[in-house]
Amino acid sequence: MKLSLLSGQAGCRAQASHVFPTKLGSGPRLQWGLTRLAGTERSSRDREGLQGQGRGTARAVPTLSSAPSSAEMLRGKRVIVTGASSGIGEQMAYHLARMEAHLLLTARTEAKLQKVVERCLELGAASARYISGSMDSPSLPEQVLREAENTWGGLDMLILNHIGQSGFTFFSGDVGHVRKLMETNFVSYVALATAALPMLKESEGSIVVVSSIAGKVAGPFTAPYSATKFALDGFFSSLRQELIIEKVNVSITLCILGYINTESAVRAVSHVIPDTPAPKEECALEIIRAGFLRHRELHYPARTVSTMLLIHSISPELLNSIIRSSYRLENVQRT
Numbered sequence: 608m609k610l611s612l613l614s615g616q617a618g619c620r621a622q623a624s625h626v627f628p629t630k631l632g633s634g635p636r637l638q639w640g641l642t643r644l645a646g647t648e649r650s651s652r653d654r655e656g657l658q659g660q661g662r663g664t665a666r667a668v669p670t671l672s673s674a675p676s677s678a679e680m681l682r683g684k685r686v687i688v689t690g691a692s693s694g695i696g697e698q699m700a701y702h703l704a705r706m707e708a709h710l711l712l713t714a715r716t717e718a719k720l721q722k723v724v725e726r727c728l729e730l731g732a733a734s735a736r737y738i739s740g741s742m743d744s745p746s747l748p749e750q751v752l753r754e755a756e757n758t759w760g761g762l763d764m765l766i767l768n769h770i771g772q773s774g775f776t777f778f779s780g781d782v783g784h785v786r787k788l789m790e791t792n793f794v795s796y797v798a799l800a801t802a803a804l805p806m807l808k809e810s811e812g813s814i815v816v817v818s819s820i821a822g823k824v825a826g827p828f829t830a831p832y833s834a835t836k837f838a839l840d841g842f843f844s845s846l847r848q849e850l851i852i853e854k855v856n857v858s859i860t861l862c863i864l865g866y867i868n869t870e871s872a873v874r875a876v877s878h879v880i881p882d883t884p885a886p887k888e889e890c891a892l893e894i895i896r897a898g899f900l901r902h903r904e905l906h907y908p909a910r911t912v913s914t915m916l917l918i919h920s921i922s923p924e925l926l927n928s929i930i931r932s933s934y935r936l937e938n939v940q941r942t
């Protein structure tokens with residue numbers, strides 16, 4: 608594990624001009640051949656009601672009408688983002704920096720984290736630092752939370768986003784890979800949340816778990832990955848219930864994402880899935896917003912994901928066959 612020394616005040620003040628798009632994802636999203644079924648994407652803000660949860664007697668949950676602008680959402684809040692060196696995690700770090708949050712970022716690659724931290728400080732983060740290390744190491748989660756406690760004396764939001772390398776191919780029979788992926792994509796999430804809970808109870812904060820449609824509907828070529836995402840749903844949905852029963856005001860937001868245009872996802876699937884991925888910048892902002900509003904679940908892109916879940920609840924076999932027929936199966940590489 609390596610700890611950064613890069614932290615401090617922003618190089619320049621945050622520009623408070625960053626606002627939510629008035630209509631998110633207004634263009635057509637062609638995903639898994641479901642576009643015609645799903646219709647035009649619409650903001651999950653337009654679609655969803657508030658699903659605040661885990662409220663004790665204390666703080667009111669912001670309503671959509673009373674919610675501050677995105678620039679104010681997390682001003683001065685202490686936020687951990689895992690998997691922040693690239694993709695959606697990196698974009699979340701930049702949004703949070705513009706909101707003037709305090710940031711602790713994690714991933715394995717120190718050089719990338721250094722650059723992201725520098726950019727966050729330029730964008731207006733109240734402070735930004737990182738810890739590098741692999742989340743398949745059992746000691747890292749506690750080290751990350753100890754760092755938050757020592758630096759900030761508390762924590763407001765934990766965003767769990769990292770994933771280990773998987774691939775998009777037939778299951779190879781490598782059980783060792785499944786075990787390692789479970790450790791990285793699932794067990795470390797549990798360990799991070801467990802270590803964070805005392806501080807989050809104190810601040811009445813939030814846990815945000817980044818998952819996937821592959822954690823609700825199992826398609827081909829993602830067996831180990833899909834298993835880790837189903838596990839997250841099982842664990843965190845159960846934990847959410849317990850927090851509500853115990854009147855602990857810590858929210859848990861599970862983010863169900865479709866295909867997003869991160870480099871790693873496009874590299875892994877574009878030769879098999881011909882659809883247009885949704886933008887990572889907007890996706891990142893929606894995740895932060897859903898966490899701030901203490902939503903139970905985020906579906907992004909909203910129309911595509913919700914339509915898939917609806918079809919799956921009516922006829923799983925129909926959805927499975929739509930998915931299979933929309934893939935370019937001849938391009939799937941065998942390992």
Ligand SMILES: NC(=O)C1=CN([C@@H]2O[C@H](COP(=O)(O)OP(=O)(O)OC[C@H]3O[C@@H](n4cnc5c(N)ncnc54)[C@H](OP(=O)(O)O)[C@@H]3O)[C@@H](O)[C@H]2O)C=CC1
Pocket residue numbers: 689690691692693694695696713714715716717719740741742743767768769770771772791817818819820864865866867868869870871872
């Ligand atoms: N992109 C998509 O289409 C979709 C993404 N999602 C979810 O969104 C989240 C982000 O995905 P995306 O941005 O595409 O992924 P990326 O591959 O772009 O980013 C993954 C992040 O995790 C870090 N990471 C990788 N291995 C480890 C490890 N062993 N220990 C700690 N950190 C690690 C990477 O940094 P480093 O290599 O430096 O460690 C990187 O910061 C994931 O939870 C994913 O499941 C869900 C549905 C669709």
Ligand SMILES: C[C@H](CCC(=O)O)[C@H]1CC[C@H]2[C@@H]3C(=O)C[C@@H]4C[C@H](O)CC[C@]4(C)[C@H]3CC[C@]12C
Pocket residue numbers: 771772773774775819820821824825826827829832864865866867871872873875876880
């Ligand atoms: C294979 C990717 C992991 C990249 C790597 O090896 O480092 C996956 C990461 C996100 C996956 C996508 C996802 O979660 C949403 C869809 C789920 C469907 O069941 C399959 C297609 C997905 C676009 C899926 C494809 C693999 C990933 C890109």
